[in-house]
Amino acid sequence: MLSTRLASRRLAVPARRWKHTSSRPPLNSVTADDVAHFAKILPQNAILSTLPPSDLHASDIDQYNNDWMGKYHGNSTTVLRPQNTKQVSDIMKWCHERRIGVVPQGGNTGLVGGSVPILDELIINLGNMSKVRSFDPVSGALVADAGCILESLSEHIAPHNHIMPLDLGAKGSCQIGGNVATNAGGLRLLRYGSLHGTVLGLEVVLPDGTVLDNLTTIRKDNTGYDLKQLFIGAEGTLGIITGVSILTPPAPQASTNVILALPRFENVLPVFKTARLHLSEILSAFEFIDREAYDLAVKHGQGKALNEQDVEGAECFVLLETSGGKKEHDEEKLTGLLETLLEADEPLILTGVLSQSPTQFASMWRLREGITESVSKEGKAYKYDISIPLAAFKEVVDLTREHLRKQGLLHEEAVKQVIGYGHVGDGNLHLNVIAAAYTSEIQAALEPFVYELVASYNGSISAEHGLGAMKAHAIHYSKTGVAVDMMKKIKELFDPRGIMNPGKVLEF
Amino acid sequence: MRPTAARLLNILVPVKRCVDYAVKIRVNPQQTGIDTNVKHSMNPFDEIAVEEAVRLRERLKDAVKSIKVVTIGPPKSAETLRTALAMGADSGIHVEIPDSAPSPEPLGVARVLEAIVKRQEGGVDLIIMGKQAIDDDLGQTGQMLAAILGASQATCASKLEVDVEKYVANVRTEIDGGAEELVCKLPAVITTDLRLNEPRYASLPNIMKAKKKPIEKLSASELGVDLTPVLETIKVTEPPKRVGGGKVENVDQLVAKLKEAGFTALST
Numbered sequence: 001m002l003s004t005r006l007a008s009r010r011l012a013v014p015a016r017r018w019k020h021t022s023s024r025p026p027l028n029s030v031t032a033d034d035v036a037h038f039a040k041i042l043p044q045n046a047i048l049s050t051l052p053p054s055d056l057h058a059s060d061i062d063q064y065n066n067d068w069m070g071k072y073h074g075n076s077t078t079v080l081r082p083q084n085t086k087q088v089s090d091i092m093k094w095c096h097e098r099r100i101g102v103v104p105q106g107g108n109t110g111l112v113g114g115s116v117p118i119l120d121e122l123i124i125n126l127g128n129m130s131k132v133r134s135f136d137p138v139s140g141a142l143v144a145d146a147g148c149i150l151e152s153l154s155e156h157i158a159p160h161n162h163i164m165p166l167d168l169g170a171k172g173s174c175q176i177g178g179n180v181a182t183n184a185g186g187l188r189l190l191r192y193g194s195l196h197g198t199v200l201g202l203e204v205v206l207p208d209g210t211v212l213d214n215l216t217t218i219r220k221d222n223t224g225y226d227l228k229q230l231f232i233g234a235e236g237t238l239g240i241i242t243g244v245s246i247l248t249p250p251a252p253q254a255s256t257n258v259i260l261a262l263p264r265f266e267n268v269l270p271v272f273k274t275a276r277l278h279l280s281e282i283l284s285a286f287e288f289i290d291r292e293a294y295d296l297a298v299k300h301g302q303g304k305a306l307n308e309q310d311v312e313g314a315e316c317f318v319l320l321e322t323s324g325g326k327k328e329h330d331e332e333k334l335t336g337l338l339e340t341l342l343e344a345d346e347p348l349i350l351t352g353v354l355s356q357s358p359t360q361f362a363s364m365w366r367l368r369e370g371i372t373e374s375v376s377k378e379g380k381a382y383k384y385d386i387s388i389p390l391a392a393f394k395e396v397v398d399l400t401r402e403h404l405r406k407q408g409l410l411h412e413e414a415v416k417q418v419i420g421y422g423h424v425g426d427g428n429l430h431l432n433v434i435a436a437a438y439t440s441e442i443q444a445a446l447e448p449f450v451y452e453l454v455a456s457y458n459g460s461i462s463a464e465h466g467l468g469a470m471k472a473h474a475i476h477y478s479k480t481g482v483a484v485d486m487m488k489k490i491k492e493l494f495d496p497r498g499i500m501n502p503g504k505v506l507e508f
Numbered sequence: 509m510r511p512t513a514a515r516l517l518n519i520l521v522p523v524k525r526c527v528d529y530a531v532k533i534r535v536n537p538q539q540t541g542i543d544t545n546v547k548h549s550m551n552p553f554d555e556i557a558v559e560e561a562v563r564l565r566e567r568l569k570d571a572v573k574s575i576k577v578v579t580i581g582p583p584k585s586a587e588t589l590r591t592a593l594a595m596g597a598d599s600g601i602h603v604e605i606p607d608s609a610p611s612p613e614p615l616g617v618a619r620v621l622e623a624i625v626k627r628q629e630g631g632v633d634l635i636i637m638g639k640q641a642i643d644d645d646l647g648q649t650g651q652m653l654a655a656i657l658g659a660s661q662a663t664c665a666s667k668l669e670v671d672v673e674k675y676v677a678n679v680r681t682e683i684d685g686g687a688e689e690l691v692c693k694l695p696a697v698i699t700t701d702l703r704l705n706e707p708r709y710a711s712l713p714n715i716m717k718a719k720k721k722p723i724e725k726l727s728a729s730e731l732g733v734d735l736t737p738v739l740e741t742i743k744v745t746e747p748p749k750r751v752g753g754g755k756v757e758n759v760d761q762l763v764a765k766l767k768e769a770g771f772t773a774l775s776t
């Protein structure tokens with residue numbers, strides 16, 4: 001029994017990752033008996049298992065085993081879809097006792113392989129926990145089940161003139177619990193800050209089933225250690241988030257956006273500085289798109305392109321958004337900025353467009369937000385989500401491309417494109433290497449190359465996507481040994497049996 | 509409306525400021541209309557009309573002498589004119605009506621446009637306008653205007669070519685189940701359909717230039733037109749809420765439900 005299980009494990013994992021598993025605590029696979037026990041906790045339709053007596057086929061749970069990019073594949077036999085905190089707690093109690101590894105899963109849009117099993121861990125998908133618990137239109141405090149989809153929360157509070165403090169391309173699928181678990185950054189961070197600031201409280205089921213109820217809506221609370229912070233960005237390795245209390249800002253009464261075409265990358269920094277100076281508090285996003293990323297989004301029909309002749313020779317683009325309380329006031333500021341940029345002796349920009357309607361506003365955002373999707377349509381993506389000094393954005397993309405070229409890997413059958421885009425305002429670059437297929441050769445050419453490159457700028461190898469399964473082994477490029485040791489102690493304290501999302505963030 | 513001497517085209521494009529297409533419409537509490545305190549933008553069909561005029565100039569070059577845009581609406585409609593100017597029109601006319609005035613009706617608008625056409629030195633050869641405005645969806649103004657002017661008309665255009673030499677417009681129009689090719693003698697009124705083109709973004713340099721382009725302000729009374737509505741709006745309501753379906757366990761229940769709802773089997 002044990003040996004066949006080992007054999008199936010071996011098949012499931014790429015050899016590279018296998019060598020780290022020596023210190024992994026022994027965990028058990030889900031058995032038919034376990035499923036029978038879960039049936040006492042959950043209704044039948046909340047249990048998807050391929051174990052006998054069920055006649056479900058492995059392909060029926062593919063969507064839970066495979067990640068969004070099609071890069072990471074788990075071999076779980078069982079997916080549970082609890083509807084409330086009590087059920088999650090009862091499931092965890094059982095898994096703790098039985099030493100069954102568990103993967104918490106939200107919208108499964110994570111980009112680092114954190115949301116699918118490495119082996120055959122039990123998947124607990126939060127999609128059925130999708131109720132808004134309360135909303136206070138005065139303070140803006142929103143309390144919701146972790147499984148609420150980000151976009152539906154936005155829609156829920158829109159009539160009250162509030163918006164979610166975060167926004168990202170995956171908004172139609174990702175869940176607030178997943179957002180908190182990954183400490184997602186996204187497109188509004190520049191304006192509203194990170195989830196470490198906007199999350200007011202969390203309800204978490206700990207690995208042994210204990211419910212840690214921290215679901216407060218008060219803004220100030222200096223009573224001891226702020227435990228919720230530990231779960232923000234823990235990627236499901238310390239507990240399952242079941243409820244989130246989050247502060248939502250009032251909806252801006254006027255917002256508009258601009259796409260600027262820049263002749264040279266070197267102009268991004270001066271444009272950014274000028275924009276901050278002119279726009280100050282109304283600047284709500286400043287996104288960078290390099291030429292190849294722009295062309296890719298256009299190619300895949302993401303939003304309407306700018307006039308071709310106008311953008312001839314543009315080396316990169318920036319998308320800038322303003323949000324404020326009064327249209328006339330914002331327009332005046334924006335016009336001032338645009339005039340400065342256009343009428344300088346040596347103009348910093350070639351041209352640009354200013355949205356004239358909500359429809360154009362959305363279309364222009366699509367050009368930026370649609371890049372992630374375009375990349376997946378174009379090929380298989382190696383995604384590096386890094387923090388580096390803004391001035392180095394282009395250098396890093398160019399160096400990576402050159403490196404691949406030297407290795408003979410830059411051609412249609414191997415690496416098709418190397419592109420860069422990201423959140424200038426936060427110093428966060430998305431370096432994407434688009435390949436025809438995932439191969440060990442490309443992998444070896446990229447890692448540790450990219451990590452070492454990032455470390456040479458004292459950057460972070462994961463700005464906002466997390467470490468997941470992809471970068472757990474590379475944590476030391478951005479964190480000291482002392483820090484990693486402290487993290488291990490914290491993990492040990494919360495999860496002594498190592499059942500919570502094993503192999504993610506910290507290696508086994 | 510008479511042809512210009514050297515057969516250089518003067519194009520007129522009427523544009524309307526509407527509640528934006530992306531905004532969710534809500535009826536006001538008095539049930540007299542809709543909540544207009546929301547985002548507005550140029551009627552999408554008018555945007556297509558402006559785009560088409562600008563493309564005509566790009567193709568015909570100097571043969572297009574002028575592109576003039578006109579709007580009839582409250583003070584804020586000036587923004588809509590600026591957008592059209594930024595897309596490439598040369599000058600604008602704003603027939604201003606007070607914020608409090610009721611929305612003008614197709615016949616009134618057609619009369620204002622007629623008066624404007626008659627005032628244009630050099631005449632107007634081509635009027636390109638939306639087939640309808642997405643706020644009231646009336647879809648009559650173009651036809652009325654053509655009739656009043658005694659000009660040719662082609663509605664719901666999906667393709668437009670102008671033969672300056674022959675002084676005709678070759679138009680493909682959308683009709684039920686297909687398309688129709690029309691040759692219209694100029695002057696003509698063409699109304700636009702969605703497939704005609706995809707409007708451009710206004711570029712920043714053009715937005716800046718547009719600020720300096722002239723806008724003439726007029727009133728309906730100066731033009732000798734009475735915009736008092738002839739239609740009376742009695743009440744505006746939302747469509748009935750869709751009631752969600754129910755689930756039945758088996759065919760018998762389904763049949764019972766259907767019977768309950770008044771459906772009976774066909775007698776054979």
Ligand SMILES: Cc1cc2nc3c(=O)[nH]c(=O)nc-3n(C[C@H](O)[C@H](O)[C@H](O)COP(=O)(O)OP(=O)(O)OC[C@H]3O[C@@H](n4cnc5c(N)ncnc54)[C@H](O)[C@@H]3O)c2cc1C
Binds near residue numbers: 106176236241
């Ligand atoms: C098109 C696209 C655009 C994106 N843009 C951005 C972006 O701009 N910024 C950004 O930061 N990310 C971005 N991402 C990455 C991703 O969407 C976010 O990280 C998102 O927050 C993940 O949410 P999810 O519900 O899909 O979580 P999943 O993918 O399901 O899970 C992600 C991680 O969180 C854990 N987890 C999920 N739910 C819970 C829970 N309730 N309790 C405990 N742990 C949990 C999982 O175990 C996993 O480790 C993007 C992804 C896509 C596909």
